[in-house]
Every structure is written in C-alpha cells, then in structure tokens.
Amino acid sequence: MAKLLVTNAILLIITFQTLSGQAKSSCDCESKINSGPFLSGELFIPAVPLDVKTYFNRDWLLSDVYIANGEIVRNKYIKYNRLLDELFWLEPSSNKIIKLDKEGILKFHFLNVQGDTSVYFRKLKVKRDIFTDSSEIYGQEIYHGKLSLFILHTFYIEEREIISMNKGIFQKDIYAEAPIYFLKLMNIKAVGFKNLNRKNMYAFVPDKKEQIKRFFKQIKQSKIETYPDIILLMKFLNSIVEK
C-alpha cells in the first residue's frame, strides 16, 4: 500500500512538472507573434507544366526574402524558375504556389543549397538588348565588390520533341542553358555579356587592354567558364577598374 502511494506521488510530481514545463513553453511571447512582414504575390497555375530542369532548385528550399520596404521575410520555402525568371513561394496553410511580386523583392537568399549557404539572388534593372526598355531580372550574385558579377540563368530552345501522352500528341521543348553575365560597377547600370572572354572584357574596360591581355595570357584561357576562374577574373577586374 505504501509502495503504491509513493509510486503515485512520483507519477503525480512528474506529471505536474511536465505540464508546468509545457505551459511555460507554449504561451504567447513576442517572438511567437506573427505580425509580418508578409510576402505578396498571385496564385500560380501554369497553363502548361514547367520543365523541372528550368528550376534553379527542384525542391522547395528555406530562404530569406528581402522585400522592397527594407524588411526581411525569413524562413520561407521558395523556388526560383530560371526560364520565367520568377520566384515562387509555397504558401504553407493552403499548400498553393504563389508567384511573388517581382516589384516587391530586393533580393533572396537560399539558406542552404546542397551545403552552400552563400546563394544570393538580387533584383537588377538591366537592358537586355537595344530594342527593348530596361527590365527587372533576378541575377545570381557570384561576386560582390566594387565591381560585382551577376548571372542571369536563361534558356533557349535547343530542340522540340513531339511526344504522345494520354492518347494525345504534344510538343515538348528541350531547353539548353544560356547564361548572361552582368557586370555592375557600384551604382551604375549593369552591362551584360554572353561570355566572359577577352574581347568582351576589352569592350568593358577599353583603357586597360594591355592588363587584360596579360591576365588572359597568364591564365592561359581566352574564355572564363569555371567558378574559380570567374573569381580570379573578378578580383583582377576589381583591381584595375577605377571608382
């Protein structure tokens, strides 16, 4: 009988302590108040399903989104589609895909892309060709400095396949990547190049031709394509460009 009483007492105390502990951690603190900032966008229902290859990240990844009013919306699941150059948010309560207002975003940061915590995209105003007005794009920030480098991940249709599915015939576009590199000097407009080759660098810094020539000779390549070489080039360009 005494044993039973003691056991009951222990159980009672443990239950009480557990409950009180839970009560402490489940109340409304300031950190738990959801007062924004909030993401804004429109419901995205594409007419034709998007090719998964065109997404920068196939899975929804946690990210911080820096919105136009200077606030940061933290820890949201987003996907960036390179073909559309649009950012999508997986709205958690309805599980719907929202295309975020590009006008309302300054930049976004994928917190972890396969171990890489430094993947940033920044909104840039660029002139893609001489015939069109300036437009806003999301450029992946590759190098940040006096002279910064951004990549706009674009695609072109490499080939078209006719496929039959569900007793119907469809045309499927096969896309191939065609990145555009944007060099941006401080607050000056970004200048785009299809390649980071010697000729384009001459055009970008015409008065430093000799130094550029020496640089390309040194690295024994006429076109920069790999990430370490891009960083080398950016460090070099930052050393020669004037404020």
Added chain:
Amino acid sequence: MKTVLVTILLFLNTFLSVSAQKNDELLKPERVYLHTDRNIYIAGEHLFYTLYLHGSPGQISNFAYLLLRDRHNHSAANVRLEINNQIAFGSLFLSDTLSSGIYQIVCYTNCMKNEGEEAYFYKEIIIVNRFDEKMNLFTGPGNAAASDTSFAQNTGIIKTTENLIIHLNKLEFDQREKISFSLESNFLPDDSIAHLSVSISEILPGIPVEPSISEYFGNSHKNSDMGVLNRNQCSFVPEINGPVMQGKVLPMTLSDSINTNARNPIKNYTVLVSTVDSIVNMQFTTTDSLGSFSLILNPYYNGKELIVKLKGNVNSTIFTDDKFSIIQQFTPSGLFNVAGLKDYIIRTGRIAQIQKFYREQTAIITEKEFLPSKTIPRVFYKQYSTIFPSDFLELEDFAEISKEIVPLLKVRKIDGKFVSGYQDLQDQTHINIEPTIFLDGVPIDDVNQIINLGSSKIKRIESLPETRFYGEISFSGILAIFSKDLEINNIQFKTPAIRYQALSSQSYTKPEPFKPTDNPNHFPDLRQLLLWEPEIILKKNEKKQIECYASDLQGIYRINIQGISFNGSTVNGSAVFIIQSKSK
C-alpha cells in the same frame, strides 16, 4: 524499495527545480526609475526627465510609458518613450492650464504590467499655477520625515549608498559665478561605461530626498514577489522588437455586453490593421483560443490612427489595450507637507512671472526624433491596371464605373444588394467570392459601401483581377479605390471595426545649456534649474568635468546624479551648495 523511490523522487524534484531556475535566470523582472530635473514646477514650464530601465540584458523592453496624473486621477500628460541603451530622456510641457496641486508621475513598461501596478515607478511632484495666488493646497503641517541632510556633510561621497564621487571645490558660490566640479566612479566594472543624468536645482530644505536609483532598484527587486518573471506566461507581451498592440475579440451579446470575461471568445479569427493612405497597407494576426490577439506594429503605423477590423463577419466586439490605463488611485503621500512650502512656491510663481515678463524661456534642443518609418507594409506591389476616372466621361456611381472602365470587374444587383466579382480568376474554386475592396488604403466590407461613389469622388482605381496572397491571407482579386475626400471616414463598417490611435515615441530633448553671454547684465537671472544634462557618458576611472553658472537666486542647490551602466549596475551621487549674494 521505499528508500529507492523516495531518493528518485527527491532527485527528480531537485533536477527539475534546478533546470527551471536555469531557464528563468535570464529573465529578471523589469524595473524603471525616473530622474527628473526638479520636483516643484510652475505650469507652463518643461519637466525634464531621464528614464532608466533595469532588466535582463538582451531581453529588455524597448518602450516605456510615462503618465502624469493629478490627485483626481485625471491624466495631465502621457507619452511613450523609446529606450536606447537602457535609458530614454526628454521633456514634458506642463500646460499653462494645469491647476495647482500634487501630481503623480507613473512609469512602466508593457512587460511590467504582468506584475501588477505595484511594480510601476511612482513619483510625486508639485505643479503650481502662477495665477493661483492663494495656494491653499500647500498649507500642510510641518513634516517630521527625513530631510535632506546632505548639506551638513562634506563634498565627495555623501551617503553610504552613493558610489559616485563629486569633486566640488567649494560649497558657497557667488551669484552668476561659474560652478565647476568633476565626477568619477571607481565602482564601474572594467570596460564598462555608465549613462548618467545630472540635475542642479534649488531645493527647499525639509523635503525628503527621494530614493536614488541604486536604492530604488535594490529595494524594488527585493520586494518583487516573483523574483524572476516567466515571460512565457506573460499576458502583456514585452515590447522588445517593436510596440505591441494587444486586444481581444468577444462576441456581442445583448444581455451581457459589459462583463467581457463571461463571454465565449472568438477563436482563430483574422484581425486586420491598416491606416488611411494612398497605398494599400495592412498587418494582420489571428485570435488565439481566448480570443486575444497581439501584433507588433510596423513602425510605419507610429502615431497614426488605425482601423482594426475582423476579416469575417461575426457579431462581436474588438477591445484593444489602453497603454495608459491605471486602476490604482493616486492619493498624495504627504511628502510635501513641509513648513515653508507655501512661501517657497509663491516665490517660485513670482519668479516664473518675472521670467515671462522678460520673455525668458527655456530653449529646447531636440537630440533625436522618432519619425514614422517609411517602410509601408504594402499588400501588393504589382500594378495590374490603374484607372483614373477623370480620364473618362463622368459616371454617376460605381456600378456604372465598374461596367464602363474597370476591366474584368462585374457588379450585379441581387435581391436589392450589389455584388461584385472578377471574371476568369486563376482559382475557379473561388468563383462566387467577392474581391477584397480597399477604400483609401483600408479594407471595407463590400461594394455596397462604395456604390454611390461616382467619377467626381474617385481619384484613382487600382484593380488586380487575380487570386492574390498576402502572407497567409488570400484575396479573390483586389480592388483599391482612392477617393478625393477620404470617403473612408464616412463608411459604416458591417464587420466589427474600431479606430485605434497608435502611439509615437517622444523625441529626445534637453534644455539648451545656459550661456552668460546670452543674458544681458541688466536682466535678472532667476533660474532655479542651473543644469540639466540627461545623458552623460562616464567611463571607469574617468574624471568628468561639468560646468554651469550660478543664477541671481540665493538659496540651497543640490547636485543630483543618477546613472546606469551597460551591465545594469547603478551609480548615483549628490552634493549640496549655496548661492549667496556677492556683497555677503
């Protein structure tokens, strides 16, 4: 077996208690202390203050509230203070119309409300209206309370509780003589700096010295029943990241409209907050199981009138917290029942009249202003189409406007009521749901509230005929109408809605230091406040030199210094000197 079980029981209890203590270690209850330049004022003067906040480092409130009330508990002034480095300073203008009497200053943070009003800081002051010649209120008996005895002692550390050394080279100064002294503290921890406030003002002997910051914080923490505060269980949220608006949504019942506690709460309802603007703006939150809601207000809303409403239509009432409501009644303590007080305040009143005659006014320097932020919580950034009705032929009402100039919007009349809707929304499941209509930046209930607005009353229309999301809220299209004459003010909401005045923080102000060159020699210098410095930074072992000038008023003056260091240790010191006539 019994012994084993008892041992387990004791072990578990000890372990859980220790871990609970560890969790709470960081959460000291907050306390505030207010240092004022004086404690007797004439209506029409400024009251200068520095507020000190003591609490858990890193988890300390950023806002405090200061209320000045009279003996009838009527508020004479109330302000919100923004705290930086545990202090806030500024001034209150004591209106010319205030009647003579004893007033009470009450200071607290939102977090302190959880401990009850006993935790608040209270201080009594006298405000005298110079047109009140009889001063009958101040004819109390002599007071036997402990008086300011500091004059009897030497300069330097005066009381045992004082840890600030004031090096004052003499105790008697001539009229208009330069007063110079230095102060230092060896009690500050290494690499620590203290923020101090310094006042030098005339005193009336006999009025008890108010507790110093060290005494006050020491006593108030000792007296605190809780010892530590479990902030997870706060019903008043600590305002660390911004000002918090709290409230409750309760169903409206005819039989029981007053007793709010007896009603069933409105759970999981979305509360919308927005203000009248040329941009559609909004913050929202949801009610919890008790019908309560909390919202960290965006700095953009500071000082603006907000419209708080429910998203759904439910027969209920919204209650919001009043930051300045105090239940405890103010009863003057008799602190100022001192012989000679009446004569002193009559003299003070006359001084104020002479100062007015010579147009001597305290010039105020604004050190920091807290302007509303420009970061608007915009509901949308995308511009689908903006329509200016003035570009078209004049249309009589909104039914015509929607038909003629707003693409994709349909307004129909069903059973005598107008219903609006966008065609071809992406999400066909929302086909019969009306778009959310904003008038002058604020969401309204439906199109019937704007149906009478014709082209002549509408400045512009923004239309987004798509299923929109703003955070977790979805809209079956957005229609934003901006009127020429703020028609939102004429709207009668069908869903529960209230207007809420968001507070703005008071600017950091201080009096301009007196310069003898600014005062002509033939003008009397009748300053009773010789110096008020609300924020002086003192390092350990640093000797800080402070200077001011004696006025023409002969009397006893007190240097009163209070302060706090970054790690929360308090410093204070005081000294008393006399100003006497040059001829003496």
